[in-house]
Amino acid sequence: MARRRVRFTFEGDSVTEPVIYLVGQEFDVVTNIRMADVEHDFGWVVLEVDGDHDEIDRALAWVASKGVRVDPVAGDVVES
Amino acid sequence: MTYATCLACRECGREFPLDPLHVCDFCFGPLEVAYDHDGIQSKISRERIESGPRSIWRYRDLLPVDDDFIVDLNVGMTPLLRADRLAEQLGMRELWIKNDTCNPSWSFKDRVVAVASSRARQLGFKTLACASTGNLANSVSAHAARAGMDAIVFIPHDLEAGKVLGSAVYNPTIVAVNGSYDDVNRLCSELADNRQWAFVNINVRPYYAEGSRTLAYEVAEQLGWRAPRQVVAPMASGSLFTKIHKGFQEFQRYGLIEETPVRMIGAQAEGCSPITTAWRNATTNIRPVKPNTIAKSLAIGNPADGYYALKTMKRTDGGATAVTDPEVVAGIRMLAECEGVFAETAGGVTIAGLRQAIANEQIDPDESTVAFITGGGLKTSDAVVDHVTQAIPIEGTLQSFEAAFAEAPQAVGVGG
Numbered sequence: 442m443a444r445r446r447v448r449f450t451f452e453g454d455s456v457t458e459p460v461i462y463l464v465g466q467e468f469d470v471v472t473n474i475r476m477a478d479v480e481h482d483f484g485w486v487v488l489e490v491d492g493d494h495d496e497i498d499r500a501l502a503w504v505a506s507k508g509v510r511v512d513p514v515a516g517d518v519v520e521s
Numbered sequence: 522m523t524y525a526t527c528l529a530c531r532e533c534g535r536e537f538p539l540d541p542l543h544v545c546d547f548c549f550g551p552l553e554v555a556y557d558h559d560g561i562q563s564k565i566s567r568e569r570i571e572s573g574p575r576s577i578w579r580y581r582d583l584l585p586v587d588d589d590f591i592v593d594l595n596v597g598m599t600p601l602l603r604a605d606r607l608a609e610q611l612g613m614r615e616l617w618i619k620n621d622t623c624n625p626s627w628s629f630k631d632r633v634v635a636v637a638s639s640r641a642r643q644l645g646f647k648t649l650a651c652a653s654t655g656n657l658a659n660s661v662s663a664h665a666a667r668a669g670m671d672a673i674v675f676i677p678h679d680l681e682a683g684k685v686l687g688s689a690v691y692n693p694t695i696v697a698v699n700g701s702y703d704d705v706n707r708l709c710s711e712l713a714d715n716r717q718w719a720f721v722n723i724n725v726r727p728y729y730a731e732g733s734r735t736l737a738y739e740v741a742e743q744l745g746w747r748a749p750r751q752v753v754a755p756m757a758s759g760s761l762f763t764k765i766h767k768g769f770q771e772f773q774r775y776g777l778i779e780e781t782p783v784r785m786i787g788a789q790a791e792g793c794s795p796i797t798t799a800w801r802n803a804t805t806n807i808r809p810v811k812p813n814t815i816a817k818s819l820a821i822g823n824p825a826d827g828y829y830a831l832k833t834m835k836r837t838d839g840g841a842t843a844v845t846d847p848e849v850v851a852g853i854r855m856l857a858e859c860e861g862v863f864a865e866t867a868g869g870v871t872i873a874g875l876r877q878a879i880a881n882e883q884i885d886p887d888e889s890t891v892a893f894i895t896g897g898g899l900k901t902s903d904a905v906v907d908h909v910t911q912a913i914p915i916e917g918t919l920q921s922f923e924a925a926f927a928e929a930p931q932a933v934g935v936g937g
Contacts, residue, residue: 445711446549450809450823475549478806485806487549510809512703513710514549516758516825518723519652519677519702520630521818521867521896 443494447501450510451484460507461486468500469493487514524560525585528552528727531829539585541644541724551825552727554585558774565775567746570738577632577735583771584636584735585728590643592668596631597735599623601743601891607859607872611879615889617749619740620862622897626663626687628656628818628865629736629761629895634721636732638664641719647671650718652709655684656818656896661721662691673718675709677702687900702822730826733761737768740891741778748772748783750888753875755867755895756787756796756841757819759830765893766833785839786883787830788874790814790866794843796827801841805831815846815904816866818896840883842874849873850908853898863898871895 449460456479461472470492477486490497505511528537532550543552565582573579577597581588600620608616624631634657638649649665651657652675665672672693676685680697689695698705713723721729741748748769756762766785772778789797792814799807807827812820824830834840844852852872857863864872871892878884898905913929915921 446544452808480806483806483808510823511707512809512823513706515544515551515710515723515726516827517702517706517821517823518709518713518720519654519675519705520657520722520757520821521653521655 442491443497445490445497445501446514447488447490448512448514449486449488449504450512451479451486452510453482453508455508456480456482456484458507460504460509461488464500464504467503469496470500523585523587524557524582525554526557527555529555541641541646541719543724543726554727554731556583556585562775565777567742567777570742570777577635577732577739580735580738583738585731586636586639587643590639592635592638592642592664594625594631594635594664594667596624596635598739601740602860602862604860604892607856610855610859611876611886613879613886613890617740617744617889617891618856618860618862619736619891619893621736621893621895622862622864622868626656626659627897627900628660629733629893630656630660631663632735633729633732634660634664637719637721637725637729638668638670640728641721641725642668642670644719644725646717646719646725648673648716648718650709650712650716650720651675651722652705652720653688654680654817655687655900657722658685658688658693662688662693665693666691675705677705684900730760730764733764734768734771736761736893737765738772741769741772744889746778748778748781749891750781751784751786751884751890752893753786753788753871753878753884753890754893755816755819755871755874756789756824756827756830757821757867758824759787759796759826759828761893761895762787763826763829763833766837783837784884785833785837786874786878787834787839787841788870788878789841789843790816790819790849790870791843791845792816793820793822794841795822796824796830797841797843799827799831800834807831814849814866815901816849816870817901818865818867819870840878840881842877842881842883844870844873844877848876850905852876853905854908856894857898862894864894865896865898865901866904867896868894868898869904
């Protein structure tokens, strides 16, 4: 079992999609929302995702394919 | 002996030991080093600082490292130049340039990496790591070499060879990741959790960030123990910006300088300006962006400390600017031509941002102002190579010289 801390950023149509519910249905992962701020056309959710390492990878790739930006919780780490 | 006592969450205040941690387990807020302020207050003085080494380690009472573990490349105490010619161009009365191009690997990153590498050594790490496209990798590689530590640097696979050289010469392990910047972000965040490596801006980030405060300490000391009334600094993650302000606040708290307000103005390039955009939209919700600017050293689309940079602006009656790439080039040239300082593109952003802030009345041209130049121009020479003076071709004869020189657009005084 592994745990990943991630931040989902929703913009446009992705705000209205039940992505977090669906990822738990489609993949063998457990999501735990820890912080969130969602407006009508924009929002972010910080959550933990528990599951098998490869299953988490697949789940997060699927989330990204839905137009949701997936980032590490601490922001960008690639610096100049 | 360090006066650092613990790591504290910037959001919920929960405390953690001085370990390689960067995120609060409870609320996921960022962790920051906390200090024994009474202990510092009882020891620190202007005289004690002035008698210290001419480097950031003269402020060691304020840094989270014990003396025995310091990795010393003689970082810091870079020049603070009174910039009268540039001030005249901009219609300002008192302008100073903090020239951090003079650090060992030619950027301000040496400050943060000096502290991170020292703390990593104290924590028992044998390997320094980072994900970087330039300045940070250069500094990590240099400090690891100096400390006798291993270095591992992750870069995007398509990074130009010239940008790798400034790291490669120190013989780190360089890993080129076949993927996007986002892929490198995700991979390194995972590795930081799984490997016994000190990723300077991930698992030891709280210590790393503390190094930026030394910029403010030096400016205050070099100004004759006073803070400027206004600051213009570039923003990438936003950490440097917030820590400069914190540095001035600390000197005020310890009675080393008078309590005067310091207005903080942040500068970004339009092609990557998530913090400035949030400021202009009067929101603290920062929307990540895909960077598209020549100011690559500021190209962080999802800034970790953007929220705190916005709070700093608000608290100091400050603001934010965003400038175009042509303005960045003009800023680099203006600084070089007026003051003899060749800055990388981030410096062009700072000077162009200063100009914009004056025009927008965010900066009072009559108040003392410090502009922070954070990296040397040879790192981003591609950005200006087509915009600078070209050589005048002549034959090796006096006649050829006189003919060409008479038509030269910037002929120097004939009698000189």
